[in-house]
Structures are given as structure tokens and as C-alpha cells.
Amino acid sequence: MPDYQAPLRDLRFVMDEMLDYPTHYAGLPGGEEATPDVVGAILEEGARFAREELLPLNQSGDLEGCLLEGGEVKTPKGFKEAYSRYVEGGWPSLAADPEQGGQGLPPSLAMVLSEMICATNLAWGMYPGLSHGAADALRHHGTEAQQATYLSKLVEGVWTGTMCLTEPHCGTDLGLIKTRAVPNEDDSYTLSGTKIFISAGDHDLAENIVHLVLAKLPDAPAGSKGISLFVVPKFLPDADGNPGARNGVSCGSLEHKMGIHGNATCVMNFDGARGFLVGKPHKGLACMFTMMNAARIGVGIQGLGLTEASFQNALAYARDRLQMRALSGAKAEDKPADPIIVHPDVRRMLLTQKAFAEGGRMLVLYAAQMVDVVERSDDAEQTERAETLLGLLTPIVKAFLTEVGFEATNEGVQVFGGHGFIQEWGMEQLVRDARITRLYEGTTGIQALDLLGRKVLMSQGETLKVFTKEIHKFCQAEEGNPDMAEFVRPLAKLNAEWGELTMGVGMKAMNDREEVGAASVDYLMYSGYVTLAYLFARAAKQAKSALAAGTDDAAFYRAKVNTARFYYERLLPRTRAHVQMIQAGGESLMALSPDDFGRGFEI
Template sequence: MPIYKAPLEDVRFVLDEIVGAGKLAELPGYEDATPDLIAQVLEEGAKLCEEVLFPLNQSGDGEGCTFENGVVRTPKGFKEAYGTYIEAGWQGLSCDPAYGGQGLPKLVNTMLEEFICSANLSFGMYPGLSLGAYNALSTYGSEALKQRFLGRLVDGTWAGTMCLTEPHCGTDLGLIRTKAVPQEDGSHTITGTKIFISAGEHDLTENILHLVLARLPDAPAGTRGISLFLVPKFLPNEDGGVGPRNGVACGSIEHKMGIKASATCVMNFEDATGWLVGEPHKGMRAMFVMMNAARLAVGIQGLGVAEVSYQNAVAYAKERLQGRSLKGAAHPDKPADPIIVHPDVRRNLLTARAYTEGARALGALVGYKLDVAEKHADEKTRKEADEFVQLMTPIVKALFTDIGFESANIAVQVHGGHGFIWETGVEQYVRDARICQIYEGTNGVQALDLVGRKLPQDMGRLLRRFFHPVGAEIEADMENEELAEFVLPLAKAFAKLQQATAIIAQKGLKDPEEAGAAATDYLRLFGLVALGWMWLRMVKAAQAKLAAGEGNAAFLEAKIRTARFYMAKLLPQTNALFITIMAGSKPLMEMEEAAF
């Protein structure tokens, strides 16, 4: 049976020592968000995830969702768990108190999302999508729509979805055909079919609010002609309660490789009543509020799967007796040594650990910057924080989900043949993690977004939000002998990243395929340097606490040793990535299409 314990000690270390979450209480509206309060909230969230959500993960995978006569039922226990979740107010954790939310920082919600995704990724899809709908509606919805619907999303009695994809188009949303026809009362009728709609239909809430992309009759072609509409499953009564059924129905659910307890639906809209969100033909701008938040959230999904995969791999490696240490019996009192004595097993475990803990630190930093971008009193500071988040969004989404899939595969490998068996639980993590590299824009699309949009934006202004602080920190630490084994590898990798950035920018101006050919390798290179930056920070914090005689010495020593592994064994991948980037587009593009 699989195991899971929320990594509270590591989260506290990251928040206190790396991100400086204590500064959140200085932001307007976050005065009560002290480190102690945040720690208490996350401790309670950990209990929910460990005791309520995690026990349903494997059974939910085995049972899956069912579809009959237009009704979707979630696996046994999910409805009760969701009731527990919303009764405790978790859905509104970071939502505006004006609509019933608790108004806590987005950073706190980011950390909770990791716990939820480790414990039960399928379950996390339902409240996660509702939060995305809340974000879009609170940003672009009219005051009437906000007053009518936001409170229901915040308290969790109603759920939300995002309806983008159609049978003939995925990433290219300019091809959508769903129609919206204006009505005399100011509403619109929505007609069309959407596919791959997560949580499109389920039995957890009394109503579901669909945010749907559609075209008005006078819409220009392409993405410039897309509008966003709010389409509820049930139309609300005058008192705000559930009224008559709207013209929206689930046609079927998908039978999937993973996240089987999350309903993935075909949704049919037939003259369904909906209301415009934002301006006509400006739907993509509103939808990107959801999509960008969703991309960060999917990155955290990858982190969550990485953490639970690592925990299970370690537990098995410590208890599985097989062979003897290469140096002789490490446990002569036992018939064989646990496999954790073997170098290759340790390589696997440390790889998953170094990636996971580095990603947690980077994800927390991005979560903190989200709060600064929204709440800080200084406009320049808000803008710079937002630019950092924009730059890091495709990196978090792609890198973290790659890490999640890699760590899940490592867990199976460490388990050997037992890892291939359903009962041990780790093969589920491989299946669940795989979708994270695909939805909300494939990781290849994230790489194109990085090189095609983020790099050239305003002559590279976004890059400065990363390059300047990293360069300054490296320069400040170069003369510190205690940091030499950590800062020198990072400095070399950072130099490769700077060089690759300049070359891609130069070549991409002349030939877009040059940038496209380098995109995936460049994103990985960028991400590895970003994790290296986090590891340098963590080493400095650990060394300082050890020198002061503070904290858990064993935990801090392990931090330093994990950092050493990262710098020596994982960060050098940047050299090979740089070489492949320099190879250009010719090896990819010279092959004739007919030769494939």
C-alpha cells in the first residue's frame, strides 16, 4: 500500500528561509498572514490530505467515474470528502472576503495545492477548476455576475469549469465553432460541443458554472473573434438558488490512462443560456486569466506527484532486502541488505529528491510573487513581480510536470517488478502524471511560449527579472570558499543560459524555426539553472542555521548534501542541452515530410 506524509518541515524551511514569507504580513490585506498562522493552516491542510483525501486515491483510481443517462458519479467517498473540504472553508482559502473567502495569500494556497495533488490528484481537479473560474470571473465579470455567482464558487456549493477545446481544435482556439447569439434580455444562447472538459459533469455540487469560449455573429476570424460566456448547468432562481436545467448536458466521459476519478467530459450546449464575461471578442484575454493560473497549478500537480513518488520509493528502498552492499554486508544481522545501499538506487532517489525540493522552492517563490504582484503598495514592485511570474509560468508548467513524470517512473524503477503491479500504488503515479505534460498547453507549447513570446517581449524585459537577481547573487557569493562547490557550477550553467538566450534571439529573428527547434532544450536549460539558483539559496540558509546552532541539524545537513548532488550530477545536463541548442534546426527540418 502506498504512503504519504505532507512535507511540512521542508515547506516551512522554504517559506521562512528561501521565500521570506514573513514579509507577506506587510502587504495590504495580508496583515494576519504571519508565519505562525500560515504554518497552522498548512498543518490542518496536511491532516485533511493525509487522512481524508489520500485514502481515496487508489480506490478512486480502481473505481473511476461512471456515466449513465447523462449523470456522472464520482467514486465512493469522493462526495463525502468534498463535503468535508468545503465545510472547512478550504475552497475559499485565498479568495476575496467580500465574497466569503478567507483572503489568505496565494502562496498558502499554492502550498496546499501541492499537498492535495500528492494525496489525490483526481480529487484536486474539482476544486482547482472552480478556483480558476473564480479568478476569471472576479477579474473580468460584471458586478452583477460577481454578486450572483462568486459567493457560490467561493463556498464550494457550486463548481466551475473551463470549456475551450472542440473536436477539431485544441491549442489553435482560433478555429472554434461554438456560437453565441444575443438575446433581448442581454443574455446569449450558446450552441456547440466541447471535449476534454475536466469536471464538466459530476455529483459533488448542486450546480456547475461553465466558462465557455464562443463566437458572436459578427465575430472576426481567428482568436480576435472569441468571446467568453458563463453558462450554468442550472439557471439560478431569483433568490440565487438552483432553478431550471439549462441547455447543457454531458454526452459522454472519456476512459483514460490516468486521473480516472476526475470526470473528463464531452459537453454539448444546445441553445444554452449564458452571459458575456468581459468585452465582446475579448474572450481570450479573460480566458488567459484562467489558463495562466491553470498552468501554474498544473506545474504544482507535477510537484505533488513527484513528492509522493519519492516518498514511496524511499520507503520501499529502505525495507526491500536484496543482495549485499558492494563493499560487503551493511546489515550483517539481516539475510540481505536493503536496496538503498546500492549506488544506482541512491542515484534514482537523489534525482527525485533534488528535483522535487528544488521545484518546491521555485514554486513557492512564484507563489510569493503572485501575492506581491497583486497586493504590494508600490506599482513598480507589483509590475516587476508580475513580469517574473509571466516569465516563469511556462517553465513551472513544463519543468515541474516533466519532473513529476520522471520521479513517478523512478518510483516504479526502485520498486522493480512490484512497481509494475497496481496494488503497490506507484504505477498509478506514472499514469496520473502523464496528463500533466499535455493539458493546459503541452510542454512543447510552453517551450514555444517561452522563446516566442516571453524572450522577445519588450526587448527582453521579462528576462531581466530572472537574469539580474541570479547574476547578482552569483557575483556576491563567488569569493565565499564555503560556497565554491555550489556557486561555481551554477555560474557556468548560468553563463550557458545567457549565451543560449542571445543566440536564440539572434537566430530566431532571421528564422523562426531556429527558435522553435531550440525551444524545448532551452526551457529545460532555463529550468535547471532556476533550480540551481534555488539550491544555492537553500545551501546558504542551511549553512547559516547550522552555524547559529538553530533548527534540525540532520535536516539541514541533508539539504546541503542534496544540493551537492544536484550541482554535481544534475546541473551538468546544461552542457549537453547547450550543445543541442547550438546544433540548430537543420537536423530537424531537413528531412522531407514524405520520408517520415
């Protein structure tokens, strides 16, 4: 069975040494509680919970899956008990507002814990994970009464939440939804329609489920400007706020999926369900985006968690499995063959995983500081900058970390050879679970359009400049440092190139809007590689400083410098391909008619 140890040493490096979280927390309203000691204790306890409670249920949950019995969903054995302990431990409320019963710790801390949960049991983690989004939407857009009714229950974790967006004929294009909400004589609405792909849509972990549902009012304008948001509880709260009458919403069936079998992906039928408007009529999509941005970062963290899980187990296997001798001569002469970690190509795969895990962790923790600021800071200027940068980074976190997460979990299978294909080892499950992360909460293609179209080009490149300026400053500061030249020189070049590439695409797009879509995914991947290059350069600087200053953990810092070097030498060259592909433009993409695509096989 796969094992997992939370990467506490690496977390400490990124948080305490590289990104100076202690100062960041100290300056954050409410963050003063998050002293290094408190943070350390929480991370250790979270690590224990993930390893001892969630990891043992990951393979069994995958094998067992969820069952729909008598209209109710049954989760795999042990899921309910683990969830109870999660609630008892106070985990759901960690970063929530004290006014709503939360502990008021910084959101970034919950994000770190989320990495551990995703690494040990993604399917389980999606049950509490979806609640955050629902709570966010109610916190920002709900009435006081709605907040009083639903919010503390969600924060406490005794109820969970969902996001009901997708319908059979539309996912990305929510303007097409058909679910209808008809006003009743009181303040409620009657909802009718079918939603699909509803994660945690029904289950037996919590006493009630709070659905946040997109639907159209009778007088709704056509398209995405006519969508409203409703809260629809599974059980209508009674006068005391406890689950009362069963509402007209139920799980019609469970999807059979490639992975995340332990999570119930439901077709949800709304048959005259009673719901309540959240926010203003026809403004539901904007409310939903509150949830979606957090959810997108959450999915990026899933990619990171799966990468780390796969890396750790591939490493253990590579040290243990004896096969062939090193090309340069036997390394373990006392054994019948060398452990496969001696082979350069096995090391290439492991280092690819390691670099994406450590790079992804830096990216998440870097973005998490901005989440903290946006959510908590009372400094307007600081908040505006954080919002801008977070807007830019969100599609990168989501799409880049899930794309490389899929690659990394596949490298994990590859290190195991044929055994990687066998369920028992657990490596193929990580691939199957990772596969959904490239799709849900907006596919990679959608994230790429968000990045290049909405964030970068619509701001005339200003949003990007906020980030490239920061990188430029870093490069300038290190210009005279020969010890950092191996990182800073290529980084400075890439940073300049990023701006030029953007300008190039922007110019082309003025003549032909399709050029945005033609460049977008390559642009996103390029942006991800450059972003990680910046963070690895900072990590290398930090590690080299520690080594120069003298340390009793030299092996850690040397490994960090080497991982950065590997990243620069063996992963960053991928930018060369992306640059050419971006510059190639859309002509070869747009030339064929839909019919002509099939000329080779259609008669």
C-alpha cells in the same frame, strides 16, 4: 497502500528560513493575518485533511472511475463526502477576497495546500482546482451582477467551475473553435457546440456547475480575435440565486483515459444553452488567459505533488526491501540481504526524486510570492517586477515541473522493480496521473514557445534579464565565500551562458523564425535546470549558515546541503546536452518532407 506525510519541515525551511515568508506576509495587504502561527496551523490541518480524507480515496477512485448514468456523472465512492468536508472546513475560500466571502489569506498559502492535495489525490483535487480559474475570470472580467450571482457560490465551494475551451478539432489553436453564441432579445446568448476534455465538466459533488465557455458571436472576426467568453451555468440561478431550471448543457460522454480516472473528463454538449457574455465581445481569449496562467502554475504544482508522493513511498520501500549485498560488503549482516537503499543506483533514483521535489517546492514558493504581490500588493513598482518575473517563470513552473515530475514518478516505479508495475503498490498510478500534466493547459512544446518566443525574445531579452540580474547579484554577494564556491562558480557560469544562448537563438531567429521552435523545448529545460540551480544555491547557503550558527536539527541541514550537491553534480550536467542541442539549430529538423518521414515503412 501508499502513505504520505506533508513535507512540513521542508516547507518551513523554504518559507520561513530561505524565502522569509513571515516578512513577505507582513508586508502584504491582508497578509498580516498570516502570522507564522496561523500559517503553521493551517498547514498542519491541511496535511491532516490530505492524508486522512483524500489519500484513502486515491487508489479506489482510480479503480472505480466515474460513471455517466442518465446523463449525470457519478464520482467514485467517498469523493462527494470528502468534498463536503472540504467545503465545511472553509478550504475553498481560504485565499479569496473577503468581499466575495473569502478569508483573504495570501494566495501562496492555497498553493502550498494544493501541493498536499495533488500529492494525495490528483483526480479529486481537480474538482475544486478548476473552480479557482472560473472564479478568477469572473472576478476580473465579470459584471457586478455576474459576480453577485456566481462568485460567492464559487468561493464558498457550493458550486464548482470549469473551463470549456477545447473542441474535437482544436486544442492549442483556439481560433478554430466552432461553438456559436447567438444573442437573444434579453442580455443572454444561446450557445451551441461541443467541447471536449472538460475536466470536472459534470459531477455530483456540488449543487451547480459554472462553465466558462469560449464561443464565437455571429459577427466574429475569423481566428483567435473572434472569440468571446460566456458563463453558462448547469442550472440557471433563480430569483433567489439558487439553482433553478436545467440549462441546455450536458455531459455527452466520459473519456477513457490513461489516468486521473477519478476525475470526470467530459464531452460537453451545448444544445441551445443559455449563457452570458463575460468581458467584451471578441475579447474572450484575453479573459481566458487570466484563468490559464493560474491554471498553468497549478499544473506545475501537480507535478511537484506527484514527485513528493512517489519519493516518499519509494524511500519507504528502499529501506524495507532486502535484495543483494552492497558491493562494498554487507551492511545488514543480521538480515538475509541488505536493504536496497545501500545500492548507489537506488540512491541515485531516490535523490533524483528528492532533488526534484525540494527544488520544485522552492520554485513554486518563489513564484508564489510573486503571485501574492501581483494579486495583493499596492506597490506599483513591486507589482510590475513580480508580473514580469512571474510571466517568465510560469511556463517553467508548468512544463519543467511536469517533465521532471513524470521522470520522478517513473523513478519511483523503478525503485520498486517489477512491483512498481503492479497496481496494488500505487506507484504506477502516480505515473499515469502525472502523464496528463505534460499535456493539459498547454503541452510542454506550447510552454516552451511561450517562454522563448513570447516572454524572452519578444521582450528583446529584457524579461530574462530581470531574473539573471537577480542571480548575478546573488553570485556577486557570495563570490568571496569559499564555502559557497562549489555552487556559486558553476551558477555564475550558467547564468552568463543563459544570456549568451538566448542571444544566439535570437540572432538565428531573425533569419528564420522556425529556429525558435527548433530550440524551444531544450531552452525551456535548460532554463528550468538553471532556475533550480539558483534556488539550490540559496538553499545551500541557508543550510550552511544554520549549521555554522549551531542548530539542533543539523541532520536536516546537512541533508539539504547534500541534496544541493547531488543536484549540481548529477542533474545539472544535463544542461551540457541542452546547450549543444540548442546550438545545433533547426536544419536537421526541417530537412525532411512529410512524405520522407515514412520512407522506411510506407510502400
